[in-house]
Amino acid sequence: MSDIGANLERVRERIARAAERSGRRGDDVLLIGVSKTVEVERIQHAVAAGVPALGENRVQEAKEKVAALGRPVPWHLIGHLQTNKVREALELFDLVHSLDRLDLATELDRRARQRGRPVAVLVQVNVGGESNKGGFAPDAVPSALDAIAKLDHIDVRGLMTIPPIAERAEDARGWFRALAQLGKRVGLAELSMGMSADFEVAIEEGATMVRVGTAIFGPRPAKATP
Secondary structure, three states: OHHHHHHHHHHHHHHHHHHHHHHOHHHEEEEEEEOOOOOOOHHHHHHHOOOOOOEEHHHHHHHHHHHHHOOOOOOOEEOOHHHHHHHHHHOOOOEEEEEOOOHHHHHHHHHHHHOOOOEEEEEEEOOOOOOOOOEOHHHHHHHHHHHHHOOEEEEEEEEEOOOOOOOOHHHHHHHHHHHHOOOOOOOOEEEEEEOOOOHHHHHHHHOOOEEEEHHHHHHOOOOOOO
């Protein structure tokens, strides 16, 4: 599995160069290795190679992996979170990237209060206004943050987005720039944006977290056909 170590090193180098172009250091950007559908042995190899954080899309899959691997690095929830999975999510994840609606904020706050400690979150923004994606519309973010601020067990760290699919990485630049500008307007510095195909552009536009799966672990296994 030396490919994972080599892939990780290449991604780190690309992060460092992109950060330098934006006047920052590579250490200013957190690399989250997206391990959805990746088997435990390969994740272990990535951890041994130094991946600083892991990201999962689904609570149930993460539950199995945390049981097998423990917590050698922080775990991030980067996928949609159902309200009926909040209790389990709070037991598993160090940061929830996908706070995308106010009813979820209310449930996160309720469960976090029961646990006796705040939950760290990013507010998901639907920068492209796509009907098939969750998240607050950009112009709704300030009022959403005002509402969330009244919930004393939610710690909003920043913003997250998944921009519209683009043929070229450069085509996503405007969406990343829009999120960065919104972050400045609302006073939130953490920006989770950019994946394997476009993370360098995201970093150039101010990303502080990038979610990289394929560039580290290789292509996802094809779904079996019936």
